[in-house]
Amino acid sequence: MQAWVSYLADVPVALLRLIAASQRVSLSRRGSRDECLLRVRRALCRPASVRAVYFSLSAEAQAAAQTLRAEPRTLSMQAVTSRYGPLRSLAALRQDRKPRSLAELFVLAGWLLPRPASRQHPCRYVVPPEVRAWLPRPLRIDDARCMPEASLNAVPVSPSDLLAVRAATLVLLAAAQHPVVVVRNGCPSRATLHRLRVGLLPLPVREAEALLRWVTPLLGDLALLAPHGRAAVPAPAAAAWLAAPHATRVQTLVEAWMRAPRPEVALLPPRAAQSGVDWSALRRRLLAWAEHVPVTVVPDEAFVALTAAFGPLADATTHPFRTKRRPPWNHQTMREVWGRSLQGPLRWLGALRGQVEAQAVPGCWEYQAPGELRVAHAAVGPELLAMMPFAHVVGGDEAGLLLRFEQSVIARAVGRGCHLGRARAVLEQQAGSLPPAWEPLFALAGSVRLVQRTVVIGDQPQVLQDLQRYRAIHRLLETILAPGVALVHPGQEELLVAQLAQLGYAAQVLPSRHESVPLPDLTPAETATLLLASQYYQATAPAHAPPGPHDALLERLRAALPAALRNATDTALAHLLATHHATTEPSATPPLHEPPPDHAAQLHRWLQALREAIQKRRVVAVLYQGVLDPYPQERVLQPVRLERHGAVWYAYAYCFLAHGERCFRLDRVWKLEVLDLTQAEEHARSLPTAPADEQGHDDSAKRRKRVPRTGFFASPPPPSEHHPLVRVWLQEEE
Missing domain, CATH: 2.30.30 (SH3 type barrels.)
Incomplete structure (x- = not known):
């Protein structure tokens, strides 16, 4: 940097001010030459500034800038004009600072500086050695140095096999079958991870759990999972996400990952500094690097070439909240962060160039053993959400998911109020007629109702008489009051429901009227739903209809919503009202009864x-x-x-x-x-x-x-x- 500063010190003050004005460096009008030189030096004579100016140039200018590295130490006026175009005088440049040639562009950037004439040498131009060293080198990666064949990155995958999409789909389906338990940071609990990791085979257990911990909070950020206390269920937007094309789903996950407000500590080595990191900027830089790296290249070789082409991975852009002047991470730490991102989010999202090459094969639903259904990844859609209360995922691989239907699970789903006939119709529509071996699974033995958790009422009087034959049921019943009505021992209701489900009886539990169950607070999505329904009722209810919620209550609901969700609710209400007014004729029929005029x-x-x-x-x-x-x-x-x-x-x-x-x-x-x-x-x-x-x-x-x-x-x-x-x-x- 000493040579570059010495060259800048020898140029005229007028040119120094032109360079500062072209590069938007603030100078005082009455400042001295030394003050102008100091500010220009602090603004331009840095590697980050050279890279920023280089990437702001056009492709033609970048190619010409690469030739500066091979130029001689000094260039004559004729050599500059013949290679990079003519140069105007300083007075003409002051009148119009817009460069008209590559030579003027390099001069106003401070990369090509004039040297004063001496007794032995005429006026000439020089390229500072710092500019030659700091100019980004073109990205040239030797594809011959490939990774071993055993590497997971070496095999191209189908678009439907991307691990991020597979994991997100698996979490949504598991939440539709049973609410998934999440901890405070939005990650699934250990029991949930143990239940879900079987659907990501043949991934190792540790990587499958890391993938599920990574993707579940993203689903919450996208409002695809609706939290209810410590559990989460699929939100209404989950069906639309599953029905969207594969490219849209991947892009949605990529954008959610870039905007995620949480720090991603898994990318950092144990001793790496975590303070001052702008995680959104770091993720954008990792994605930009991954777009230029073939999947078959050794990560270490790619890291060296990328650093030479784009600069260090961590700088003031990725660490804007850091007050120390030294680099945030050393070379070894940045290399480890790049390697972990390659084996983690970048690989899961398919961000590496060449990773997604195979064409997606149309999938289908296929019956296998009695009670087992194979669903290809390409065939997973919103229809599968309606099937999940009656089945659970027992396995999965690169081809698809394996679902199992059991009579106890079906009985529990019917007891919770799920429609069995609708699920069977979807199954027959997607996979064909139901095989004869599957018929006993969908034929329930009967149904009972538990009223106030103490009384059992059978739909038919002989149901309880048939259940008396089972010792496990007989021990839980206290007495039979009448045909079809019995009492249960206090505290044995849940066990009775489980035993009935094992025998194929749908047990519907009716809670007590006076039973007080603590409910979680309303989520923003539930608050928006209540507000939309109330406002729509007030706008469309007839004159003789009962009054709706009070305006003060609606204002409280509005105030509890975030600004973006509030605007979306207003837009949805306007659309619904426009549709209602379009479908309702102005001369609608009056109410059934009108008050008499007298x-x-x-x-x-x-x-x-x-x-x-x-x-x-x-x-x-x-x-x-x-x-x-x-x-x-x-x-x-x-x-x-x-x-x-x-x-x-x-x-x-x-x-x-x-x-x-x-x-x-x-x-x-x-x-x-x-x-x-x-x-x-x-x-x-x-x-x-x-x-x-x-x-x-x-x-x-x-x-x-x-x-x-x-x-x-x-x-x-x-x-x-x-x-x-x-x-x-x-x-x-x-």
């Missing part, structure tokens, strides 16, 4: 009719719009009393639809009619069964004695036996 005027007549019904103990039929009812419903009431709170009148009455006393707002009544005995009995017979929410609205109402409708209307009973409610009949005073 609703306020009829309120006085309805009050008189209700007072008369209370006095004479008559029954009235009303058309009432409840808060939770989508449309007004017809109800038969026996009014008890009237009350007024402010401007609203309330009627307390016994409702024969809900079989209990209810309070009704008269401004929600759209029609009222006083019935005689015959009309009341006909209306009572035509009423539908009470809805579940009204039946369970009041627990005390369930314990009351219900009077049959026919007996109620048969003859007017005494006041104390008219219905189960004992009330003091009041009449409002006018």
Whole structure:
């Protein structure tokens, strides 16, 4: 660097300022020559600056710059103009700094400097020796020095056999079969690794586990896995990712790896410094290096050639947060990082040039032994997600995955509510008709339900009688209350479900109503789903529909979302509303029931009719719009009393639809009619069964004695036996 600085010190100040302006070096207008020289030296006289200027040139200029290394020590004016083009004067360059020839380009870069004329030598040009040494050398890798045949990098693979895609697909399928347990950093637990590594054969155990630890957090970053507490299940985007072309899936994983916010400590040797690393910049540099290296080249030879062509692997770009001036890593550390990346992420992603050469062969689903299904990697798609609750992966190789169907697994899936017929239809569509040996697997012995974890109810009375023959089931049942109903010993519910699944019985566990299960917090994806559904309901619900969530609740949901997800939710809502308005005609049919225009005027007549019904103990039929009812419903009431709170009148009455006393707002009544005995009995017979929410609205109402409708209307009973409610009949005073 001493020679380059001495050459810069001899050039005119005008040229020094032109070089600084061309290379965007900040100079003071009134600065001295020494200050200008110091700033230009700090900005240009460095290997990183030479490489940065070189890679910013065009291909023609880069080829010409390579010839500077072979030029003589000094060049005459005629030699410069004949080889690199004419040179303008300093005054002309000050008027227009845009270079018009390669000679002007090299002069403004500081690579070709004029030397003042002396007594023995005329004016000449010189190339600094530092520029000759620091110019990147063209990448020339001797392909004859190949790796041994036993190396994993020496064999080209099919696009569907890339390890990153295989591992990501395996994790998604395993999560569809059973939620995968993840630890705090997003990696799968040890038990999950033991369960999944069989699908990555013939990889060694250590490499398979490293691959699964590497790819699982990337699936979380891509929102393909939805976390629920310590477990994760496939997100809705997982099906779209499996249906995408292979190149799209690989590119998605590459981009997720480059943007990953986590440090990748596995790439570093034990004693390498981890502070100040920009992992995104380091990953981009590793990918750029891998694009220029054939897969058959020895890594050490490739590292030497790449370092000479592109500079060191670690510099201020990859370590921008490092305050020390010395290099972040030494030569040996950078070599080990490059070697580990070749055997790790670069190989898994197929980033090495020439690794993906074979054409992908269309795959298929193939029946093998009873209960075993072979699925080629090229045939893995979103249809396989629907099959995974009924099967599990028991093996895998370069050709495909091996799935096994067992009757116990199928019974457990049916007990969780999975549709067996739909899965069988997908299986027959992809692999053909079901072989006869597979029929017993899909023929369940029966199904039972466990209510509140203590009562077992069989769909058929003889189911429990058949189960009594098995000693393992008999020991878990406490007693049989009735045909098809039994009690279970406390704490033995899970064991009973497992035993029933082994025997081919689908056991559906119905949790207790009062059972409090701690639920994890909502994920951003679940919050966005609730917000989208609520906003869509508010925008499209008819006028007579129940009110949606409060605006304050929607604002809380919006505030909990990240900015990117919030914008995506708004875009999806706008698309849904546009589709809804396009498919809905402007002249849509009105609601089934509209309030009468003289609703306020009829309120006085309805009050008189209700007072008369209370006095004479008559029954009235009303058309009432409840808060939770989508449309007004017809109800038969026996009014008890009237009350007024402010401007609203309330009627307390016994409702024969809900079989209990209810309070009704008269401004929600759209029609009222006083019935005689015959009309009341006909209306009572035509009423539908009470809805579940009204039946369970009041627990005390369930314990009351219900009077049959026919007996109620048969003859007017005494006041104390008219219905189960004992009330003091009041009449409002006018």
